[in-house]
Amino acid sequence: MTWVRTKVELERLAAGETLEVRCPPGEALENVPRSAREAGHVVAVEGTLVRIVRR
């Protein structure tokens, strides 16, 4: 569900805007950055914080 909520939040942003997602260690922390990159967004991960710049 974390990626679904992230994807919808990203759709609400304008191109170039940044979304920060705090992911608990585990599946979400693996899936969210990977899915965001696959969708073409720019992603940076610092610990459990995933920073996504909308494409």
Place this chain on the structure above:
Amino acid sequence: MTSSRRGFLRDLAAAAARAATPREEPPPPPLRPDEMERYSRQLVLPEWSEAAQLALRDASVLVVGAGALGSPVALYLAGAGVGRIGIVDSDMVELSNLHRQPLHFTPDIGVAKAESAATKLRYVNDQVVVEAYQVRLEEDNADGLVEGQDLVVDCSDSFATRYAVNAACCAAGIPLVEGGVVGWSGLVMAVRPGESACYRCAFPEAPVDALSCADAGVLGPAAGVVGSLQAMEAIKLLTGAAEPLTGAFLQVDLATLDVLRVTVSRRSDCPDCRVL
């Protein structure tokens, strides 16, 4: 002129300007957390979006027929989150329906199909408004039944009904998904009136030797496949998430799994859509 009078006139002018400006529709409220969870497996699709989901939530769809095709169509549209679904059917559930009409169960025998279907659909998705119309769609009530709908899915089992639905949708400019199934095969077609060939463009006259499911038989899964294809086309037309099957019809043979896509052009002499 006093300053208070000037202020009053300024307010009056501003109010008049606001009244004269056409109001834009307010944006629909965003998806709630429970909606995100319910629709998560489609929201996660790259081709899908919150906008697509909201388009479904805002849509009114009329399903004509709650039988072999109408069952899967209505089930999938309710599950997908179409906001308002109307079910038109005048028949009662019969024992011979149950092998191919998954919205109706054995205890429903003798119950009106429209009501039986509506009850199940409300269990599938309690966020959907379901309206049951226990009438037979005919030429003289078709216009009233389709009025105000965003889309009609024709799941009827007679050519007379199909032509009545097609004419009413063409007259009102309402997109339509047609379908039919008999034996092991079926047919699907999407129509954007005024833009693509309508059902009567493709089939100007009913075949004289057409057999009904009662005469020729039908397999439940064949109806399930065709109904599922109709639901897919409906979702495409409502959301724009993929290109619908307009300007063509698809013929599916479930015995051989042969699929034939036949291109159809608009007819200049079509009595249903030529005036659009």
